[in-house]
Amino acid sequence: MEKEIIKSPDTGDSCIHVKHSSGLDIYICEMPGFSSVEALFGTKYGSVNTMFKMRDDKEYTVVPEGIAHFLEHKLFENEDCDVFELYAKTGASGNAFTSFDKTCYLFSCSKNYEESLRILLDFVQKPYFTQATVDKEQGIIGQEIKMTNDNPEWRVFFNMLRCMYHNNPVKIDIAGTVESIAQIDADLLYKCYYTFYNLNNMVLSIAGNISADEVLKICDECLKPCEDKGLETVFPEEPDEIVMPEIHETQPVGTPIFHIGYKCRVCTGQERLKKSMAASLAASILTDASSDMYKKLLDEGVINSSFGMEIFDGDGFFAVIFSGESSDPARVREALTAEIERIVKEGVDEKVFQRIKKSTYGMLVRELNNVEDVANLLINSYMDGVGPYDAINVLSHMNSSEVHEFMRDELINDRMVMSVIEGEAE
Amino acid sequence: MPMRYKRTELAGNIGFSTVIDEKFKTSYIVVRFITALDSKSASANALAISSLSSSSSRYKTLAELNEKLSSLYGAGLTSFAKKRGDVQILGLSASWINNRYAFDGEDVTGEMLSLVKECLFSPNAADGAFEADSFKITKKELLDRIDSELNNKRGYALSRAAEIAFHGEPAENPCYGTKETAENVTAEDAYSAYQNILENSQVEIFYVSANEEPVVEKMMTESFAAIRRSPVQVTFRTKSPLRSEPVTESDEFDVRQCKMVMTFKSDSDDIYALKMLNVIFGATPVSKLFFNVREKMSLCYYCASRIMSEKGALMVDSGVERENIEKAKAEIIHQLDEIRKGNVTDEEMQSARLTLDNAVTQVGDTPASYSAWYFERFCDGKIISPEQLFEEYANMTKERVVQAAESLRLDSVYLMLDKEAAE
Numbered sequence: 065m066e067k068e069i070i071k072s073p074d075t076g077d078s079c080i081h082v083k084h085s086s087g088l089d090i091y092i093c094e095m096p097g098f099s100s101v102e103a104l105f106g107t108k109y110g111s112v113n114t115m116f117k118m119r120d121d122k123e124y125t126v127v128p129e130g131i132a133h134f135l136e137h138k139l140f141e142n143e144d145c146d147v148f149e150l151y152a153k154t155g156a157s158g159n160a161f162t163s164f165d166k167t168c169y170l171f172s173c174s175k176n177y178e179e180s181l182r183i184l185l186d187f188v189q190k191p192y193f194t195q196a197t198v199d200k201e202q203g204i205i206g207q208e209i210k211m212t213n214d215n216p217e218w219r220v221f222f223n224m225l226r227c228m229y230h231n232n233p234v235k236i237d238i239a240g241t242v243e244s245i246a247q248i249d250a251d252l253l254y255k256c257y258y259t260f261y262n263l264n265n266m267v268l269s270i271a272g273n274i275s276a277d278e279v280l281k282i283c284d285e286c287l288k289p290c291e292d293k294g295l296e297t298v299f300p301e302e303p304d305e306i307v308m309p310e311i312h313e314t315q316p317v318g319t320p321i322f323h324i325g326y327k328c329r330v331c332t333g334q335e336r337l338k339k340s341m342a343a344s345l346a347a348s349i350l351t352d353a354s355s356d357m358y359k360k361l362l363d364e365g366v367i368n369s370s371f372g373m374e375i376f377d378g379d380g381f382f383a384v385i386f387s388g389e390s391s392d393p394a395r396v397r398e399a400l401t402a403e404i405e406r407i408v409k410e411g412v413d414e415k416v417f418q419r420i421k422k423s424t425y426g427m428l429v430r431e432l433n434n435v436e437d438v439a440n441l442l443i444n445s446y447m448d449g450v451g452p453y454d455a456i457n458v459l460s461h462m463n464s465s466e467v468h469e470f471m472r473d474e475l476i477n478d479r480m481v482m483s484v485i486e487g488e489a490e
Numbered sequence: 491m492p493m494r495y496k497r498t499e500l501a502g503n504i505g506f507s508t509v510i511d512e513k514f515k516t517s518y519i520v521v522r523f524i525t526a527l528d529s530k531s532a533s534a535n536a537l538a539i540s541s542l543s544s545s546s547s548r549y550k551t552l553a554e555l556n557e558k559l560s561s562l563y564g565a566g567l568t569s570f571a572k573k574r575g576d577v578q579i580l581g582l583s584a585s586w587i588n589n590r591y592a593f594d595g596e597d598v599t600g601e602m603l604s605l606v607k608e609c610l611f612s613p614n615a616a617d618g619a620f621e622a623d624s625f626k627i628t629k630k631e632l633l634d635r636i637d638s639e640l641n642n643k644r645g646y647a648l649s650r651a652a653e654i655a656f657h658g659e660p661a662e663n664p665c666y667g668t669k670e671t672a673e674n675v676t677a678e679d680a681y682s683a684y685q686n687i688l689e690n691s692q693v694e695i696f697y698v699s700a701n702e703e704p705v706v707e708k709m710m711t712e713s714f715a716a717i718r719r720s721p722v723q724v725t726f727r728t729k730s731p732l733r734s735e736p737v738t739e740s741d742e743f744d745v746r747q748c749k750m751v752m753t754f755k756s757d758s759d760d761i762y763a764l765k766m767l768n769v770i771f772g773a774t775p776v777s778k779l780f781f782n783v784r785e786k787m788s789l790c791y792y793c794a795s796r797i798m799s800e801k802g803a804l805m806v807d808s809g810v811e812r813e814n815i816e817k818a819k820a821e822i823i824h825q826l827d828e829i830r831k832g833n834v835t836d837e838e839m840q841s842a843r844l845t846l847d848n849a850v851t852q853v854g855d856t857p858a859s860y861s862a863w864y865f866e867r868f869c870d871g872k873i874i875s876p877e878q879l880f881e882e883y884a885n886m887t888k889e890r891v892v893q894a895a896e897s898l899r900l901d902s903v904y905l906m907l908d909k910e911a912a913e
Contacts (some may be wrong), residue, residue, distance in 0.1 A: 097513030100852040148775035155844025174851035207791040210746045316743045318637025354557035368634045426563030433515040
């Protein structure tokens with residue numbers, strides 16, 4: 065078991081990383097003075113991982129969309145009860161989520177974390193599915209898909225992805241479709257489970273009022289060693305070009321909502337972290353409430369304080385998204401593209417860049433002040449193939465020319481899409 | 491070093507609380523103005539408080555104010571208007587990183603404290619009105635917010651249910667007022683509403699930091715000394731009268747999943763028993779509602795209860811298919827009857843205690859959680875520590891929980907229905 069202490073040269077914060085003999089990567093952050101504990105046990109398996117093979121397999125296996133999320137739901141039940149009932153005995157609040165490129169099981173508590181950690185490690189390693197329970201879950205997830213279809217924020221986002229991606233499964237709802245989940249059976253769930261829930265493909269992060277020694281002792285007791293079977297995932301070929309530039313849908317909403325997205329080229333590890341930071345600074349400059357563009361759009365009444373940005377990146381996808389409420393989304397798009405063109409031509413204002421950099425730094429420092437944020441930081445940075453404090457370090461070395469290059473090379477009109485949800489015309 | 495909590499009263503009946511906790515990397519201040527919720531003043535009050543966080547006498551536009559905040563390492567300055575029963579709570583809060591993390595050596599704390607003071611006591615106003623251009627933007631922002639409430643279907647259904655259940659009481663009003671009342675508020679109206687708030691509302695200030703900052707108390711004392719204060723005490727808890735017969739109201743929308751909100755009312759004063767009942771009945775994934783209505787019978791995608799002890803009400807909200815509405819309603823009532831009959835196991839009691847204990851122990855892990863905790867206790871009328879509250883739950887008996895369940899009566903039901911199925 066290798067144990068290393070990772071320290072941030074920028075803030076002095078530190079955590080422990082252990083490569084456990086079972087194959088699992090473990091990140092632990094003791095946070096003296098805090099009362100709560102947050103733990104996440106996750107696998108690099110999300111809705112985009114629909115095509116995979118093991119080292120010894122000849123061909124790739126293709127599985128129905130939504131299966132990672134389905135598996136998450138089913139793993140929450142073991143042979144005799146559901147996991148919530150187990151946590152009810154410790155008082156922890158348990159949950160799970162599936163995103164595009166990961167599935168995580170988590171709990172938060174302030175007492176009895178040792179027992180809750182045993183529950184977490186145990187149930188995730190103990191799958192139990194029968195055809196009857198799978199059939200029942202199809203109904204529950206069908207309801208969930210329906211409910212998210214009534215959520216305009218969800219719709220505007222997925223409509224945007226559908227405009228952006230030809231083949232990448234990121235464009236499909238994380239829960240799949242009623243049709244795709246109908247193809248799931250117990251055997252298929254076991255196949256996906258044994259492929260992706262191998263400890264060599266997983267990570268545990270835990271932060272807060274804990275003792276690292278105690279955590280490792282529990283891991284020694286509960287983790288069952290796994291052989292690394294050389295998992296490979298692939299994505300369908302995805303061109304740089306978008307599918308179509310614009311999509312509109314009608315739903316019961318007040319002010320229309322929009323997403324304007326730029327499809328960017330993908331990369332991995334440290335390169336992706338750098339690119340993601342440059343993208344974040346670029347988008348922050350473009351949505352900065354003190355910029356001339358923001359002022360103008362505000363005065364015209366076409367944006368409000370909901371105007372914001374998001375960097376949407378993960379395994380096989382990368383996009384910069386500008387979103388908000390607007391009575392005239394096309395006007396926002398026009399102003400945004402003009403502003404990008406101006407900055408690409410004139411360069412990034414150094415004073416603005418320094419101010420946005422400070423503000424981003426402040427945000428990263430705040431994250432380290434919160435148990436839940438720290439546990440999430442530890443797991444997310446592992447999933448992204450970087451160290452927990454790398455982001456703050458990359459930021460401290462970033463200069464305005466890198467942000468300028470990102471805008472010039474990636475925020476390109478031909479790769480921009482706009483999705484709008486508007487209310488029915490009266 | 492453990493945290494240190496202190497509450498004092500400044501001149502003019504102003505509550506001033508501090509929590510010093512060395513573990514924090516950030517500081518936090520919130521100034522709350524507490525006033526009766528009233529359909530006539532709700533929008534003007536909400537616009538007044540938002541005007542404070544969008545510009546000031548020195549930073550005359552949102553752009554200038556924002557530039558200042560981002561140069562202070564992305565410090566936050568926000569205002570809010572909330573409803574708590576029949577009371578409107580208006581607030582201005584700020585949070586920033588401690589000076590030791592400022593790599594250029596700025597006095598972030600000093601700058602933020604003066605900014606908060608300026609926003610409160612020297613707003614962007616002249617001749618008895620907030621500045622016109624900024625006010626126009628603030629007003630549009632509020633109107634957009636009222637419009638977009640429909641975007642969140644679950645939240646919208648809960649607001650409609652409150653409107654029906656508390657009809658004729660202040661709590662029927664939305665915390666920002668309605669679109670019509672908001673549209674009619676002028677910059678003069680909002681400014682005079684703010685003067686009224688400064689003079690007549692109850693004020694509670696909360697400051698959380700890693701270090702003692704005696705300057706904050708001094709600053710607030712001096713600033714409020716210039717105001718002629720005659721605060722009006724609000725009533726935090728007013729039990730809502732029960733209807734003689736339950737009513738059902740519905741709206742139709744182009745949605746795929748229907749929503750049902752059932753409001754029950756109680757005349758019991760045992761608020762701790764009502765809170766514990768809520769946990770056992772429908773507030774956790776092992777509660778009776780989640781376990782039976784959702785998991786066992788698959789009648790709803792979500793089905794949860796929430797307690798509004800300030801109105802003596804309990805709401806059950808659910809996402810349900812149209813054909814299951816009656817079945818779900820019957821089952822929700824059946825589960826409440828089970829508790830009324832005493833069908834609560836020792837495990838359920840113990841699990842509820844553990845849930846409440848865990849929630850209570852986590853207080854203090856963020857600066858805002860301290861402030862929220864002590865403010866809630868202030869509203870309850872008894873300032874106690876998290877440990878003291880837990881004692882209340884540790885001593886709770888099954889009999890009290892059963893009595894709390896017996897005291898609940900169905901008052902009203904709100905349904906959000908899918909349009910297509912109706913045709």
